[in-house]
Amino acid sequence: MRGTILLTGATGFIGQAVVPRFLHAGFRVRGLLRPDSMWPFVEHPNLERVVGDVRDSASLERACEGMDGVCHLAAAKADEACSAQTNVDGARHLRFAAEKSGMAFIINISTQSAKLVRRGVYARTKAEADAILSSASVPVTTLYPSLVCGGKGSGAFETLWRISGLPVVPVFGGGNAVYYPIHRNDLAELIVRAAHAREMFGRSYDAGGPEAITLIQLIRLLASHRGRSPAFLPIPLPIGLLAARLLSFLPRPPFTASNVLGGAESVTLDSSPLYRAAAFTPRPISRILTEETALLKMPADSDPVADELAILSRYILSMECQRWKPGPVEAAWYAQALRGHTTIATHSLGIVRRWPFLLGGLDAITKRFRDGPLQKKLLIVATIVECHPVSAAWLLPQDHSRISIILLALLACARMGGKMLLGAFFLPFPGFVRRHVSHV
Amino acid sequence: MYDAIVIGSGAAGVHVALPLVEAGLRVLMLDGGVPAPPILRKPPGGGFAEFRKRSYEQIRWFVGEDLSLLCSNMELSGMVGGNRGFVSRHTKELLPLSVEREDILQTLAEGGLASAWGGACTYFDDATLRMLGLPPQEMRRAYEEVTRVVGVSGPQTFPSVQPPPRPNHHARALLAAAAHRAKRLALLHATIRQPHTAALTETLGARCACTYNDLEYYSDADQSLYRAYFTLEMLRQHACFTYRPSVRVERIEERDGAAHAHGHLFSDGRATTAIHEQGRTAIIAAGAVGTGRILLTSLRLHETPIPLVSMPHVFTACLHPRTLGHAGDDRRSSLCQVLATIPRGTDHSGICAQLYSYRSFLLCRLLPLLPFPIPESLQILRLLTPSLLVAGIRFESASANGTLALGKDGALSVHIPESTKSNARCRKALRNMKRVLRVIGLMPFRTKYMPEGSAYHYSGTVPITTDGAAFLSADDNGRVRQFHRTYVADASLFPMLPAEPHTLTIMANARRIGQKLSVRLRNTSCTPPP
Numbered sequence: 001m002r003g004t005i006l007l008t009g010a011t012g013f014i015g016q017a018v019v020p021r022f023l024h025a026g027f028r029v030r031g032l033l034r035p036d037s038m039w040p041f042v043e044h045p046n047l048e049r050v051v052g053d054v055r056d057s058a059s060l061e062r063a064c065e066g067m068d069g070v071c072h073l074a075a076a077k078a079d080e081a082c083s084a085q086t087n088v089d090g091a092r093h094l095r096f097a098a099e100k101s102g103m104a105f106i107i108n109i110s111t112q113s114a115k116l117v118r119r120g121v122y123a124r125t126k127a128e129a130d131a132i133l134s135s136a137s138v139p140v141t142t143l144y145p146s147l148v149c150g151g152k153g154s155g156a157f158e159t160l161w162r163i164s165g166l167p168v169v170p171v172f173g174g175g176n177a178v179y180y181p182i183h184r185n186d187l188a189e190l191i192v193r194a195a196h197a198r199e200m201f202g203r204s205y206d207a208g209g210p211e212a213i214t215l216i217q218l219i220r221l222l223a224s225h226r227g228r229s230p231a232f233l234p235i236p237l238p239i240g241l242l243a244a245r246l247l248s249f250l251p252r253p254p255f256t257a258s259n260v261l262g263g264a265e266s267v268t269l270d271s272s273p274l275y276r277a278a279a280f281t282p283r284p285i286s287r288i289l290t291e292e293t294a295l296l297k298m299p300a301d302s303d304p305v306a307d308e309l310a311i312l313s314r315y316i317l318s319m320e321c322q323r324w325k326p327g328p329v330e331a332a333w334y335a336q337a338l339r340g341h342t343t344i345a346t347h348s349l350g351i352v353r354r355w356p357f358l359l360g361g362l363d364a365i366t367k368r369f370r371d372g373p374l375q376k377k378l379l380i381v382a383t384i385v386e387c388h389p390v391s392a393a394w395l396l397p398q399d400h401s402r403i404s405i406i407l408l409a410l411l412a413c414a415r416m417g418g419k420m421l422l423g424a425f426f427l428p429f430p431g432f433v434r435r436h437v438s439h440v
Numbered sequence: 441m442y443d444a445i446v447i448g449s450g451a452a453g454v455h456v457a458l459p460l461v462e463a464g465l466r467v468l469m470l471d472g473g474v475p476a477p478p479i480l481r482k483p484p485g486g487g488f489a490e491f492r493k494r495s496y497e498q499i500r501w502f503v504g505e506d507l508s509l510l511c512s513n514m515e516l517s518g519m520v521g522g523n524r525g526f527v528s529r530h531t532k533e534l535l536p537l538s539v540e541r542e543d544i545l546q547t548l549a550e551g552g553l554a555s556a557w558g559g560a561c562t563y564f565d566d567a568t569l570r571m572l573g574l575p576p577q578e579m580r581r582a583y584e585e586v587t588r589v590v591g592v593s594g595p596q597t598f599p600s601v602q603p604p605p606r607p608n609h610h611a612r613a614l615l616a617a618a619a620h621r622a623k624r625l626a627l628l629h630a631t632i633r634q635p636h637t638a639a640l641t642e643t644l645g646a647r648c649a650c651t652y653n654d655l656e657y658y659s660d661a662d663q664s665l666y667r668a669y670f671t672l673e674m675l676r677q678h679a680c681f682t683y684r685p686s687v688r689v690e691r692i693e694e695r696d697g698a699a700h701a702h703g704h705l706f707s708d709g710r711a712t713t714a715i716h717e718q719g720r721t722a723i724i725a726a727g728a729v730g731t732g733r734i735l736l737t738s739l740r741l742h743e744t745p746i747p748l749v750s751m752p753h754v755f756t757a758c759l760h761p762r763t764l765g766h767a768g769d770d771r772r773s774s775l776c777q778v779l780a781t782i783p784r785g786t787d788h789s790g791i792c793a794q795l796y797s798y799r800s801f802l803l804c805r806l807l808p809l810l811p812f813p814i815p816e817s818l819q820i821l822r823l824l825t826p827s828l829l830v831a832g833i834r835f836e837s838a839s840a841n842g843t844l845a846l847g848k849d850g851a852l853s854v855h856i857p858e859s860t861k862s863n864a865r866c867r868k869a870l871r872n873m874k875r876v877l878r879v880i881g882l883m884p885f886r887t888k889y890m891p892e893g894s895a896y897h898y899s900g901t902v903p904i905t906t907d908g909a910a911f912l913s914a915d916d917n918g919r920v921r922q923f924h925r926t927y928v929a930d931a932s933l934f935p936m937l938p939a940e941p942h943t944l945t946i947m948a949n950a951r952r953i954g955q956k957l958s959v960r961l962r963n964t965s966c967t968p969p970p
Contacts (some may be wrong), residue, residue, distance in 0.1 A: 029611020035493055051494040318815050333499065334506060363813040370808050378814045380510050383804040388501035392492040395803055395818070397767040399601050405823050406767055412816040413742035 054090030091129035120258030139201035146208035150184035171397030173264030180208025186282035205274035209280035325397035347373035361422030450552020452930035453725035473685020513667035536851035550671030560941035573904030584669025594636030608772035610648035638666035732901035747840030749900030752860035774798030788868035790836030792939035903935035
């Protein structure tokens with residue numbers, strides 16, 4: 001037993017790599033889980049989840065109780081309205097809660113962009129958070145990572161990988177900004193080592209990779225792994241910022257002002273003090289690239305059961321509750337339920353897997369066949385969704401005005417009509433429909 | 441030698457044993473004894489909305505620790521699915537049954553079928569008690585005593601009843617509408633009232649008033665809603681009470697001035713060692729089907745059908761338009777809120793509707809009722825949930841409507857020829873009930889006819905008769921006519937079933953039988969050899 005540690009942002013991109021490493025190192029880990037986030041980890045005796053939010057000081061205080069230290073990973077990355085709340089207020093709450101519960105250390109994961117001269121909202125709020133935390137009475141170790149690569153998910157690296165497939169790649173402000181890419185797992189390793197090393201408490205470290213590379217070089221390298229060589233289209237910074245400004249009105253902007261600024265300015269960093277203190281050197285860029293591109297090129301890792309659950313749950317929650325993404329816990333529930341229904345064991349979703357939108361039509365025309373495998377599966381998934389904290393709130397009784405009830409009901413009827421029409425296209429293929437309505 | 445061997449630990453078993461044990465008689469209880477899963481004793485914690493929004497474990501309460509409800513037909517296995525599934529565990533292997541379309545529930549569970557009881561109680565009037573073959577005066581005393589043990593809350597029309605819980609917003613509106621339209625309801629001969637429920641509103645011993653509103657049915661943790669196994673635990677504190685679980689009793693035999701119970705121990709759904717116990721009396725409280733099975737086996741009556749009363753029931757989903765759009769009270773009970781009854785008429789049977797408006801009802805169980813694709817059905821249900829009520833509607837069975845017979849191979853066969861849907865008297869009663877529901881402001885929109893027997897209320901296999909006309913019958917002390925020292929204490933004694941909830945009456949009657957027997961056993965006591 002190495003002690004207990006609380007992780008804010010445990011379910012995030014870096015957190016997902018850090019949690020297993022802390023567990024492996026013998027820590028008892030408590031992950032802070034937002035009420036609307038999914039838990040991506042498999043059950044482990046030393047892993048505990050606590051529902052809360054860094055924006056909610058009471059829940060954070062509860063989570064901090066009895067913990068030796070905290071690793072602060074939670075941050076709002078996009079230029080959302082909640083950035084200030086999450087990053088700045090969150091840091092303030094954390095500092096207060098950590099001091100109150102008498103923690104031994106805080107590991108604060110900041111970002112290199114906090115050191116930029118021209119900062120976006122993300123960088124500015126993170127810099128403010130660092131200032132707040134560094135004045136805490138608890139020793140704070142601050143790490144400033146550069147570009148973090150590796151694994152699938154919301155990382156910037158996967159975005160770059162996608163961009164590298166374009167014939168013409170737009171780069172803001174010349175694209176000569178220098179990065180020190182570090183692998184996600186290596187960063188996680190450094191974080192875990194920083195939690196053991198008392199001599200590191202109270203100090204700040206740059207946490208980049210061992211080598212520097214410019215944005216253009218990096219994209220070119222990625223493209224070469226795809227066997228391409230793209231042209232670059234330099235876009236002046238003001239135009240990029242203007243575009244980001246305009247796009248920020250979209251519900252999910254493809255890039256933000258922080259992205260533009262982060263790609264335009266170089267920061268020089270020296271991570272060797274960290275490597276020495278932690279006695280660990282991260283892998284070089286060349287290895288990251290060969291490992292990761294191989295991974296990205298591979299088709300999605302296919303656990304058919306989890307896949308099926310993902311497709312069906314996405315369909316059931318269609319417009320609502322976008323955050324519901326099945327993790328290993330939910331997949332295990334679904335697999336267990338399927339084992340109980342021997343009659344649907346051999347049923348597979350077939351073509352619907354490739355074109356999930358067809359599911360609506362198929363559901364509409366098989367509705368009458370309640371005992372059919374498709375309807376049974378849908379019912380199982382609907383129940384799992386209903387009994388799940390992230391989506392349960394959606395189904396709890398709520399106040400509605402009568403007018404909204406009528407409008408929403410009409411919308412539902414319209415959607416049903418659309419699905420019926422879609423379903424009509426299946427009628428020329430009775431064999432296909434029969435597979436989903438009768439036991440195989 | 442024991443003074444009494446009680447077979448079964450359900451609502452009847454524990455209450456027939458209690459007066460015997462209190463009188464200091466030596467009682468042995470033979471029981472299937474499949475225990476409730478530990479999660480039922482675990483408090484879910486927090487308020488309902490909080491629990492739903494925070495707990496990853498909620499699925500283990502709603503669909504069972506082993507997710508068994510997900511693996512079954514959710515529409516049908518409502519009350520006895522999930523964590524309550526233990527009530528029927530091992531019965532398929534150990535209590536062979538052959539049915540056609542009927543859905544018959546047997547149990548080997550500790551606390552019997554009462555472990556899945558919804559808690560609704562009625563104090564029957566003298567006329568109904570007489571129809572059941574029970575002496576009204578004795579029953580009134582037994583009601584009173586059993587109320588003190590069980591803990592009943594509701595309108596304080598009976599001694600020792602705890603004050604009623606605050607009706608939720610639906611119930612308030614419905615009761616107000618009923619008071620307002622009393623004349624129209626009187627024309628329909630209907631009564632609308634808050635029911636008695638076996639859930640506490642004040643503490644009673646170690647049990648407390650419900651703290652897990654909305655989740656009572658999913659957790660016994662605060663012991664608010666009565667379960668027979670609470671009384672069993674009480675009994676086990678007594679030195680003169682012996683409990684033997686994992687026993688399947690097969691037959692009773694009387695010889696040498698004693699009653700002998702023969703059966704087998706079982707484990708993992710397989711019968712193992714044969715066992716044999718003897719007592720001065722045997723009291724069978726194994727439920728109408730179980731008691732019928734034991735008596736038929738004891739008398740070696742193969743291929744001889746005996747009567748079985750099973751309660752027809754349907755579920756009707758109702759909309760309460762007046763509450764449309766309001767989320768409603770934050771704390772509300774998941775037990776029956778309003779009871780609507782119409783007594784028997786010339787062309788229709790008696791009928792009783794129990795109205796539930798609980799939030800903890802999984803909406804997914806209603807999904808198959810709606811004709812829309814699943815996401816749209818959910819969306820529509822979501823909009824309607826605040827004003828959705830479920831009426832559990834039950835019909836009176838004035839006489840036996842089915843038969844029970846023991847096959848040559850030892851399997852019991854149950855046959856209920858007429859379905860609820862084809863019964864004209866039930867259909868008429870249902871029409872009347874829907875009219876009543878409309879009068880109090882509900883819109884019944886979908887009725888689901890449940891398979892015969894699926895109300896899990898059975899009776900009439902050993903009816904109480906004054907003349908012994910029925911083939912297998914008992915006198916009003918519960919003694920089976922074909923035997924000298926074998927008694928029946930459960931619902932098998934009722935020759936009919938009223939539409940109103942009658943579990944409290946089963947318990948009161950068992951207590952009455954136990955009391956009378958304890959007096960007799962004490963008076964004739966020959967000190968048993970050590």
